Amino acid sequence: MATIKDIANKLGIAVSTVSKGLNGASDISDEMRQLVLDTAVEMGYASKKLRAKGTRKVCIFIENMDYENIDQFGYDIIVGFKLSAARRHWDVTVVPANLNMQTKEKYDSYMLKNGYSGAFLLGFTLHDDWVTQVQKTTVPTVLLDNYIDRNTHVGYVGTDSNEGIDLAVDHLYGLGHTKIAFLNGSKNSMVSEQRYQAFIQSMTNHGLSPDDKLIEYGYYVPDCAKDHVPTFLKHGATAIMCASDLIASGVIAEVNKLGLRVPEDISVIGFDDLPLAAHLLPPLTTIRQDRIDLGKSAFLLLDGLIHNVTISKLLLRAKFVQRSSTAPYKK
Amino acid sequence: MATIKDIANKLGIAVSTVSKGLNGASDISDEMRQLVLDTAVEMGYASKKLRAKGTRKVCIFIENMDYENIDQFGYDIIVGFKLSAARRHWDVTVVPANLNMQTKEKYDSYMLKNGYSGAFLLGFTLHDDWVTQVQKTTVPTVLLDNYIDRNTHVGYVGTDSNEGIDLAVDHLYGLGHTKIAFLNGSKNSMVSEQRYQAFIQSMTNHGLSPDDKLIEYGYYVPDCAKDHVPTFLKHGATAIMCASDLIASGVIAEVNKLGLRVPEDISVIGFDDLPLAAHLLPPLTTIRQDRIDLGKSAFLLLDGLIHNVTISKLLLRAKFVQRSSTAPYKK
DSSP states (O other): OOHHHHHHHHTTTTHHHHHHHHHTOSSSOOOOOOOOOOHHHHTTTTHHHHHSOOOEEEEEOOOOOOOOSSSSSHHHHHHHHHHHHHHHOOOEEEEEOOOOOHHSOOOHHHHHHTTSSEEEEESTTTTTTHHHHHHTSSSOHHHHHHHHOSSSTTTEEEEEEEHHOOOOOOOHHHHOOOEEEEEEEEEEEEHHHHHHHHHHHHHHHHTTOOOOGGGEEEOOSGGGGGHHHHHHHHHHEEEESSHHHHHHHHHHHHOOOOOOTTTTTTTEEEEEEEEEGGGSSSSSSEOOOOOHHHHHHHHHHHHHHHHHHEEEEEEEEOEEESSSSSOOOOO | OOOOOHHHHHHOHHHHHHHHHHHHTTTSOOOHHHHHHHHHHHHHHHHHHHHTTTTOOEEEEESOOOSTTTTTTHHHHHHHHHHHHHHHTTEEEEEEEEEEEESSSSSHHHEEEHTTEEEESSSSSHHHHHHHHHTOSSSSSEHHHHHHHHSEEEEEEOOOHHHHHHHHHHHHHTTOSSSEEEEEEOOOOOHHHHHHOOOOOOHHHTTTOOOOOGEEEOOOGGGGGHHHHHHHHHTSSSSSSSHHHHHHHHHHHHHTTTTTTTTTTTTOOSSBGGGGGGGGSOOEEEEOHHHHHHHHHHHHHHHHTTTTHHHHHHOOOOOOOSSSSSOOHHH
């Protein structure tokens, strides 16, 4: 692994200048600091410094995900992460990330400059610059719902989609439904792809044929329901499985708008169990992701990676929550 | 959740007798103690008692797996588990399990009677009585290489077979091999099934057609090689991927017996990276399972389950280890 001296030699500058660059001293230029940091990252110095004893700072980067209020998806995840981190005496900083920030600075450089030993990335998509860079990072990094192949510094935490979708299909099948539609989230998301595969698998396992006309990708927002619910109903769906509670809230509204009732005419089931699920009309039957536990597990995993336990995936159980938006199929 | 009083009422005996039964007092009969324990388990009392503060005893049950010496598969797993447990001040007892013991006593009763808060099961097969019982257990339980559906008290720890097999196929493909045979472990094992699927998937991803005549199940012992290596060679295999290092050691011996050389004539690759892998002739190229980390992760997972973090799966990275048993394909 590179030393400060190696970096100085490579750049042909003094060791003291490298040291200033790495430690954020103010008496060198921004350009020189950036050059030192980029070279340090390139030479593999980053992880060495960040793994040194005494540094106990990690970071949560969050993008495309609401987390400010308790009823939003990211809130409890952050709470869970902080709870676990605090028990082990780690400081946690939450940093809203955006494309601009990702364009301006490389992920490893940002981590090194700010002295974070590792990070948890929430809500990033496969197209984000930093996610691309994470494929080669040497900084311990945990991604929610994104899996990176073959990099031993990176782990994936999430809820078991297979089990979640299967619990939902099982419930609807038990109520006599066979024409089950699936309104998925965004196409450009690993978790949507997982849920799609899980849906096909579970329908097949239940002896039902998945019908292409009853399976659509939308977005993780209520508004996507209006594009697909009319088609689902036209093709005979009696139950609609949704990839999130927000989508389900849109589906219920759309079903009502079309003059039908949930659950008497159409059963609707969500995914996540956000606080809003219990307050919808009717209260939503859904698949729970325990977000406090997701946060706790993300820290567990990150702590493992920081200590060279190369965990690749950590999946939590999905839990079935019965409320009132599903009912037996009536001919 | 049931109380001691509920158990006493149900059995029509004194609370003090129930208490004696649960705490292993010697002044009641064995039959009465067993009745109390079985009733307590049946009424869901077990997990309550075992989760009570102050109890910090967990157990490793091991079956069908060698672990007494440092060169055996189970040894480092137990070391890793004990290391993590010790850091959190948990006592660990290693109990060799066998069918007789499993027939004699139910899993939950055994755990309750001995005051274990949770257990890690190593080397069990899907047909074991206790694995069947684990499907309904309320005692926090971690299984190596076995997955139990839908029980939130049970977790699965293992190495990512997909990534491991893919690393091996990738390596052989890079050396120019296209007729790659796969000698798998026992058919009655979840991990063998995973590796079979992973092999098919990886071959397909590399544009190679998996050939039925080049894919066989064996056992996780060297001896199974002699049944399959001649057939593989007859059907043109130039490389043999093995589901364990022990199998690979048998394959190398068999190839030599047939008058061919490894790697000049046939490339051989193992799985596990047991200490013996480096000492084979030639030293074995293999896929490493980090067994210390498997043990550490198993404890992490068990600790999570004991604290109601319902982790379902925890997978570790597989690592490619290049030695001398693989070479470029020569026409």
